[in-house]
Amino acid sequence: MFFVVKSIYLCRKLFKMILPKIVIAIDGHSSCGKSTIAKALAAQLGYIFIDSGAMYRAVTLFALRTNLIADGKVDEPKLISLLPQIKIEFHYNPEKQKSDTYLNGENVEDEIRQLPVSLHVSPVATIAEVRAAMVRLQQEMGKNKGIVMDGRDIGTVVFPDAELKLFVTASPEIRAQRRFDELSAKGETVSYDTILQNVQERDYIDSTREVSPLRKADDALVLDNSNMTREEQMAWVTERVKERLG
Numbered sequence: 142m143f144f145v146v147k148s149i150y151l152c153r154k155l156f157k158m159i160l161p162k163i164v165i166a167i168d169g170h171s172s173c174g175k176s177t178i179a180k181a182l183a184a185q186l187g188y189i190f191i192d193s194g195a196m197y198r199a200v201t202l203f204a205l206r207t208n209l210i211a212d213g214k215v216d217e218p219k220l221i222s223l224l225p226q227i228k229i230e231f232h233y234n235p236e237k238q239k240s241d242t243y244l245n246g247e248n249v250e251d252e253i254r255q256l257p258v259s260l261h262v263s264p265v266a267t268i269a270e271v272r273a274a275m276v277r278l279q280q281e282m283g284k285n286k287g288i289v290m291d292g293r294d295i296g297t298v299v300f301p302d303a304e305l306k307l308f309v310t311a312s313p314e315i316r317a318q319r320r321f322d323e324l325s326a327k328g329e330t331v332s333y334d335t336i337l338q339n340v341q342e343r344d345y346i347d348s349t350r351e352v353s354p355l356r357k358a359d360d361a362l363v364l365d366n367s368n369m370t371r372e373e374q375m376a377w378v379t380e381r382v383k384e385r386l387g
C-alpha cells in the first residue's frame with residue numbers, strides 16, 4: 142500500500158516537473174475570490190502565487206503611516222519621491238501554508254486587509270509611478286514562468302502573453318457578503334453596507350482610471366462565480382488549465 146501511494150506521489154511530482162511551465166493571469170472585480178482560485182491553482186501545479194493587490198495595499202499602508210493621505214487625498218508627489226524607500230517582499234509562512242506580505246521587513250499581512258487600507262488603496266493604485274514600480278517587480282517575479290498572479294491588469298499589462306487568462310466576476314452584493322463573512326469570521330465589526338459601498342467605489346475607480354484600468358483582456362475567459370460553489374469553480378478552472386497544458 143505504502144509503495145503504491147509513494148509511486149503515485151512520485152509520478153505526480155515527475156509529471157509536474159516535465160510539464161512546460163506557464164503563466165496564469167487572473168483579473169477581475171474586488172472581492173470575487175481571485176486570490177482563493179489563484180492560491181489553489183498554484184498549490185495544485187507547484188507554482189508561485191502572487192497577490193498583486195497586496196503590493197498596492199502595502200504601498201497604501203506605507204502612505205497612511207507616513208501621513209501622506211488626508212481627507213481621502215493622497216500627497217502624490219511625496220509618495221512618488223518616497224517610492225525607492227518602499228521594499229515589498231513575500232515570505233512563505235509554513236504554518237499558514239501561504240505567503241505573507243512584508244513591508245520594509247515587517248509582516249503586514251493582516252494590517253493590509255483591514256478597512257483603512259481598503260478605503261484608500263484604489264486612489265493610490267491610480268498613480269502611474271506607483272503602478273510602474275509594482276509592474277516592474279511583478280514582471281521580475283514571473284520571468285521564469287510557473288506563476289499564478291491575480292489583480293486587475295495582469296492579463297492586459299503585466300503579462301499580456303500569459304498562456305491562460307481568467308476574468309473573474311460576481312454581483313457586487315454577493316462579493317460584499319463574502320467579504321463581510323470573511324471579516325466577521327476574523328472578529329472585525331464592519332457593516333455590510335460599508336463594505337458594499339467600498340466594493341462599488343473600488344470597482345468604479347479601478348475600471349475608470351486612466352492608467353491600466355481594470356478590463357477583460359480580449360483573450361481572457363470569463364468566470365462569473367455568483368452562483369457557484371468553491372468546488373464547482375475549482376473544477377471549472379482546473380479544466381481550463383488542463384486544456385492549456387494539453
Ligand code: CDP
Binds near residue numbers: 172197294
Ligand atoms: O479586495 P480585493 O482582494 O478584491 O482587492 P485586492 O486584489 O487586494 O486589490 C486591492 C486594490 O488594489 C484594488 O481595488 C485595486 O485598486 C488595486 N489593484 C490594482 O490596481 N492592480 C492590481 N494588479 C491589483 C490591485
